[in-house]
Amino acid sequence: MTAGTIPKKTAATTQLPGRRESRSFDRWAALVEGWLRAHTILVYVFLYLPIFVVVLFAFNDTNRRVTAWDGFSFKWFGVALGDTVVQKALLNSFLVAVPTAVLATMFGTMAALGLQRVGKKSRLFFDALTYTSIIVPEIVIALATLVLFATGFDFIQSTFGIKLNFGHPTIIAAHVLFNISLVLLLVRARLSGMDRTLVEASSDLFATPWRTFVQITFPMLLPAIVAGFLLSFTFSFDDYVITTFTSGPGSSTLPLFIFGQVKRGVTPETNAVATIILAFTIGMLLCAQMVLSWQNRRSGRKGGDMASLVAEQSG
Amino acid sequence: MTAEVTHDVMEPAKPGRLRNGLLTTLLVGPAALWYVVLLVLPLAIVVIFSFGTRAKNGGYEPGFVFDNYIRALERPDPFIASLAMASAGAIGCLLVGLPLAYFIATRAGKRKSLLILLLVVPFWTSFLIRTYSWLIILGPDNGLAGVLGGIVGDEDFRILGTPVAVLIGLVYGYLPLMVFPLYVTLERMDRTLIEASKDLGAARWATFRQITLPIALPGLVTGTILVFIPMMGEYVIPQILGYGRTYLMGNALVTDFLEARNWPSGSARAVFLIMIMFATIAGYLWFVNRGRQARDVSVL
Numbered sequence: 001m002t003a004g005t006i007p008k009k010t011a012a013t014t015q016l017p018g019r020r021e022s023r024s025f026d027r028w029a030a031l032v033e034g035w036l037r038a039h040t041i042l043v044y045v046f047l048y049l050p051i052f053v054v055v056l057f058a059f060n061d062t063n064r065r066v067t068a069w070d071g072f073s074f075k076w077f078g079v080a081l082g083d084t085v086v087q088k089a090l091l092n093s094f095l096v097a098v099p100t101a102v103l104a105t106m107f108g109t110m111a112a113l114g115l116q117r118v119g120k121k122s123r124l125f126f127d128a129l130t131y132t133s134i135i136v137p138e139i140v141i142a143l144a145t146l147v148l149f150a151t152g153f154d155f156i157q158s159t160f161g162i163k164l165n166f167g168h169p170t171i172i173a174a175h176v177l178f179n180i181s182l183v184l185l186l187v188r189a190r191l192s193g194m195d196r197t198l199v200e201a202s203s204d205l206f207a208t209p210w211r212t213f214v215q216i217t218f219p220m221l222l223p224a225i226v227a228g229f230l231l232s233f234t235f236s237f238d239d240y241v242i243t244t245f246t247s248g249p250g251s252s253t254l255p256l257f258i259f260g261q262v263k264r265g266v267t268p269e270t271n272a273v274a275t276i277i278l279a280f281t282i283g284m285l286l287c288a289q290m291v292l293s294w295q296n297r298r299s300g301r302k303g304g305d306m307a308s309l310v311a312e313q314s315g
Numbered sequence: 316m317t318a319e320v321t322h323d324v325m326e327p328a329k330p331g332r333l334r335n336g337l338l339t340t341l342l343v344g345p346a347a348l349w350y351v352v353l354l355v356l357p358l359a360i361v362v363i364f365s366f367g368t369r370a371k372n373g374g375y376e377p378g379f380v381f382d383n384y385i386r387a388l389e390r391p392d393p394f395i396a397s398l399a400m401a402s403a404g405a406i407g408c409l410l411v412g413l414p415l416a417y418f419i420a421t422r423a424g425k426r427k428s429l430l431i432l433l434l435v436v437p438f439w440t441s442f443l444i445r446t447y448s449w450l451i452i453l454g455p456d457n458g459l460a461g462v463l464g465g466i467v468g469d470e471d472f473r474i475l476g477t478p479v480a481v482l483i484g485l486v487y488g489y490l491p492l493m494v495f496p497l498y499v500t501l502e503r504m505d506r507t508l509i510e511a512s513k514d515l516g517a518a519r520w521a522t523f524r525q526i527t528l529p530i531a532l533p534g535l536v537t538g539t540i541l542v543f544i545p546m547m548g549e550y551v552i553p554q555i556l557g558y559g560r561t562y563l564m565g566n567a568l569v570t571d572f573l574e575a576r577n578w579p580s581g582s583a584r585a586v587f588l589i590m591i592m593f594a595t596i597a598g599y600l601w602f603v604n605r606g607r608q609a610r611d612v613s614v615l
Contacts, residue, residue: 028519033422040418040430043411046487047437050448057451065456107345114342117335126343129350135592136358137548139565140585143572144357147582151360151375177353180346231439238441241550255443262447262555274444281440289432 051278058271066266076272086273088250089257093237095168096253100175101233107176108183108232109225112191113217115184133181142245145174149246166248174246175236182235183228190224223291230288234281358589365582373576383583393567394587400478400553400563401546404485408493408542409535411486416497416534417527421506431498438491446484446555453480453556476558484552489545493538500534501527533603540599544592564588 057066061073080086115123133141153164194217202212240255247256254277261270365383370376387394419430437445453474455461464472474480504527512522550565559566564584571581 032519036414036418036422039414043415043490044430044433046411047434047490050445050452050487051437051440053451054444054448066451107349110342111346114339117339118343126347126350129354131596132358133350133354135544135596136354136589137545137565137592139548139550139568140361140588141354141357143568143581143585144361145353146572147364147375147578148353148357148360173349173353177349180349184346234439238443240443255441258443258447259551259555262443262450266447266450270447274441274447277441278444282436285436285439289435 054271054274057268058275060268062268066268076268080269080272086257089252089254092251093253096171097233097236099172100179100236101229103176104179104232105183105225105229108180108228109187112184112187130181130184133178138241142242146245166246167251170246171243171251174242175239179232179235182231186228187221187224190221194220226291227288230284234284238281361582361585364579365586367579369577369579375578383579386580387583387587393562393564396562397547397564400481401543403482404546405539405543407482407486408490412490412493412497416494416501420498420501434491434494442488443551446552449484449556450475475556476560478561480556481553481561484556485546488552489542492541496534496537497531500531504530536602540595544595548588
């Protein structure tokens with residue numbers, strides 16, 4: 001990260017004395033600075049307004065319309081948590097998100113490690129598949145998977161006489177796919193930034209490959225693995241598009257419940273359920289962020305927290 | 316290094332290699348299996364189905380015809396709508412995102428990572444919830460449409476269910492994907508260049524146009540691609556904020572597959588959509604490689 005040194009340099013150059021600028025130029029500069037600042041504040045308001053609105057109206061003590069403010073109350077949380085449909089959807093969400101996160105994290109990490117050991121051609125081929133899974137629109141993957149399962153299940157029933165149905169396994173299978181790519185990219189970013197000398201030192205000291213892995217490689221990768229797990233969980237927990245096309249009767253998750261409610265008209269109960277989800281997922285994300293920055297502080301590496309991970313991936 | 320060589324020599328070559336191969340297979344195997352069964356196979360089925368015909372009671376009947384492609388080309392409305400909407404969305408993200416990225420990269424100082432984290436948090440929380448919230452914000456009932464309608468004196472003034480609502484939702488949903496790469500390129504920018512430009516008497520606008528913009532260009536292109544691609548296939552936002560009236564590719568695909576149960580016709584459309592994605596990416600890679608060569612020459 002050479003970028004870290006740049007601000008210092010500029011801090012020095014911007015304070016260069018004796019710059020001759022006219023008054024009108026100063027006023028322009030002030031205007032531009034003011035506009036930049038105002039724009040930034042407005043964008044953050046724009047980003048957080050929807051979250052604020054949902055949370056606010058979840059506490060609305062009203063039996064009329066959602067936006068008619070009748071005072072502060074927790075009653076809709078009680079209604080939401082006492083609703084058996086919500087309970088079932090919440091349970092389903094966990095039954096999908098936990099196995100998805102476990103499988104995706106395992107397979108993604110294993111693949112990232114294994115890909116270090118294969119030739120360039122196989123790796124390129126694998127990368128092509130990884131990026132394809134990201135590039136192809138979610139709706140296309142969802143519908144294609146639906147068609148695959150429907151056709152496959154028909155085929156199995158006609159040949160073996162076994163009737164298979166859509167349900168948790170089909171949702172999990174589809175969710176694992178896009179989360180493998182995510183974990184793979186996260187772990188690989190960490191692997192490439194890893195100090196190889198430690199691994200070499202370990203094998204020079206006659207440690208077995210397994211022992212080197214357990215004592216050196218795995219602890220170094222742990223933050224990326226934990227972040228991958230938490231993110232896969234969140235993505236799976238929040239997903240609507242793929243879930244709706246791969247779910248069966250009785251397996252509908254919280255996002256499906258919310259979508260159904262939204263189509264019929266948002267109620268304070270919808271907002272209460274949404275607030276619970278928001279609190280939960282934001283908590284998970286902050287955990288991931290904390291794990292990453294804690295690990296970085298310990299290893300003395302700059303960057304590599306969640307923000308820079310995303311930024312690196314996209315830059 | 317030498318230790319590695321002796322290590323190799325010491326170990327009996329053949330079983331070691333075999334065991335290594337087995338381990339690699341075990342490591343990559345599950346992910347590869349997933350990619351083959353749930354990515355390659357479904358996409359292959361879509362391509363095969365796109366040449367078939369609709370079975371009598373819906374679904375797919377084997378065949379080799381181009382009718383589905385021809386029909387998709389004859390009725391390109393959802394394509395054009397998606398292209399227009401995704402382009403407008405990308406421009407919107409750029410207009411909102413560039414000043415923001417510029418501010419974070421050059422003016423935020425110590426608060427830089429906090430501001431980036433604040434961008435990440437909403438981006439990774441439920442898309443669905445953040446989208447439906449705009450139903451309340453833009454709605455006629457104490458929302459923006461109500462307020463604006465009150466000012467104009469038109470009680471039936473609506474934003475929801477129009478393309479404008481979809482556009483707002485798209486810009487809102489994908490803005491961070493535009494800001495991240497812009498921020499990364501602007502952050503790496505050597506700001507002595509700007510000082511030099513100023514010292515040489517260039518006006519602010521000239522400096523921005525001749526120094527900042529060319530430097531930000533790679534990030535700008537990456538950001539545009541990152542927002543354009545998912546916007547082309549967006550389904551939830553037009554469904555919720557557009558009431559399904561703004562008929563984009565996502566809606567057309569769902570109609571084809573589930574309502575009309577015409578899998579071949581939907582498959583042909585899906586193939587078109589995928590082809591547009593890959594063409595965009597190919598163009599992008601071409602741009603990046605060309606840029607890299609040019610940069611190598613100019614910097615080194």
